Amino acid sequence: NAGVTQTPKFQVLKTGQSMTLQCAQDMNHEYMSWYRQDPGMGLRLIHYSVGAGITDQGEVPNGYNVSRSTTEDFPLRLLSAAPSQTSVYFCASSLDRYGYTFGSGTRLTVV
Amino acid sequence: AQSVSQHNHHVILSEAASLELGCNYSYGGTVNLFWYVQYPGQHLQLLLKYFSGDPLVKGIKGFEAEFIKSKFSFNLRKPSVQWSDTAEYFCAVTGNQFYFGTGTSLTVIP
Numbered sequence: 236n237a238g239v240t241q242t243p244k245f246q247v248l249k250t251g252q253s254m255t256l257q258c259a260q261d262m263n264h265e266y267m268s269w270y271r272q273d274p275g276m277g278l279r280l281i282h283y284s285v286g287a288g289i290t291d292q293g294e295v296p297n298g299y300n301v302s303r304s305t306t307e308d309f310p311l312r313l314l315s316a317a318p319s320q321t322s323v324y325f326c327a328s329s330l331d332r333y334g335y336t337f338g339s340g341t342r343l344t345v346v
Numbered sequence: 347a348q349s350v351s352q353h354n355h356h357v358i359l360s361e362a363a364s365l366e367l368g369c370n371y372s373y374g375g376t377v378n379l380f381w382y383v384q385y386p387g388q389h390l391q392l393l394l395k396y397f398s399g400d401p402l403v404k405g406i407k408g409f410e411a412e413f414i415k416s417k418f419s420f421n422l423r424k425p426s427v428q429w430s431d432t433a434e435y436f437c438a439v440t441g442n443q444f445y446f447g448t449g450t451s452l453t454v455i456p
Contacts, residue, residue, distance in 0.1 A: 270446070278449075
């Protein structure tokens, strides 16, 4: 099992550009989530999904979209990048919401 | 609203010192509690978790945590830290959602 795979690992965007952060898991987990990690603020939930076709907003959803067309994939889309979205993004998955497995993260810089 | 508080933001200890990191949560329902560790440049890894039963939970690498329901706390402890324990530690709680605390940065000096 590869676990949770995130791509890319690093990305630099210009303000206003759009992009998709990829997340895939091969553990047949129903629950998947996206977090952003900022200094002094811990991890904040952006969006989450409880299964294919079902997504919902977390604490900080503005500026991000998600979709869950398959159990394996949960991409995060930045619609129009802003400097405030400079962060490290983590995708996580869980079989039953009781303990998540995290990907290695994507470090995004918006200039 | 559900929340998790970690009051120690930065902790510096010498090797062999004892560690206790505080975690308090606010949620009225049944909770599941977790501690995650993030080593420099790496992703989060699960240290230990509490669902029910014995409130003293033992995790990997000699860590343990005690759930005290009356205090809404789930403090992390280790009797003797090592330099390799230098990392950031996150408390998390699952109630209706999965929430993380803001983290505690631990530096262990050789």
